[in-house]
Amino acid sequence: xxxxxxxxxxxxxxxxxxxxxxxxxxxxxxxxxxxxxxxxxxxxxxxxxxxxxxxxxxxxxxxxxxxxxxxxxxxxxxxxxxxxxxxxxxxxxxxxxxxxxxxxxxxxxxxxxxxxxxxxxxxx
Numbered sequence: 001x002x003x004x005x006x007x008x009x010x011x012x013x014x015x016x017x018x019x020x021x022x023x024x025x026x027x028x029x030x031x032x033x034x035x036x037x038x039x040x041x042x043x044x045x046x047x048x049x050x051x052x053x054x055x056x057x058x059x060x061x062x063x064x065x066x067x068x069x070x071x072x073x074x075x076x077x078x079x080x081x082x083x084x085x086x087x088x089x090x091x092x093x094x095x096x097x098x099x100x101x102x103x104x105x106x107x108x109x110x111x112x113x114x115x116x117x118x119x120x121x122x123x124x
Contacts (some may be wrong), residue, residue, distance in 0.1 A: 002026040002113050004096045009118030012086055016122070020081040022096030022115055030054055030074040033099035035111055036081045038092035038120075045095065045108055051079065053102025061106070064090070086122045093117040 008020040022034070035050035049060040049070040058070055067086075072079045079096060097111035105111065 002098070004098060004113055004115035006094065006096050006115045006118040009094060009120045011121045011123065014086060014088055014122055014124050016086050017082070017084045018086065018120060020083070020094055020096075020118060020120075022079045022081075024077045024079070024098060027098060027113070029077040029098075031102055033102055033104040033110075034070075034072060034079040035097045035099065035104065035106075036068075036070060036079075037095045037097060037108065037111075038090075039095065039117075040092045047106040047108075048094070049081065050099075050104040050106065052104050053099075055102075057104065059104050059106060083120070086120075088122045088124045091120060091122050093119050 003025045005023045031053045036048040037045045039045040051058045051070045069082045095117045096115040098113040
């Protein structure tokens, strides 16, 4: 059974930092691109950042570029999202997703497996 479990969300003040983790099981992790998306109530789930399966190539949305960093540890089957200089507009539920292969995508339909999400709230 393929499973993604996010952790690390919470409440933080503007300017602060959080690191999200996503532990994967039941899949060949190192051969899958991994992505992070976020969603606020009433809006679509938006792309944040993604990392390729083995080369470590990344793609990041302009809204978080320079503040958020994605990384992965293939030995631990885990992908991370380091979020610095957080802003109130970063408040959302953050979802981890696994693609079907090693190539990254910024589109939701590029990912077939999703985690349950973790809430990030940034206070002003």
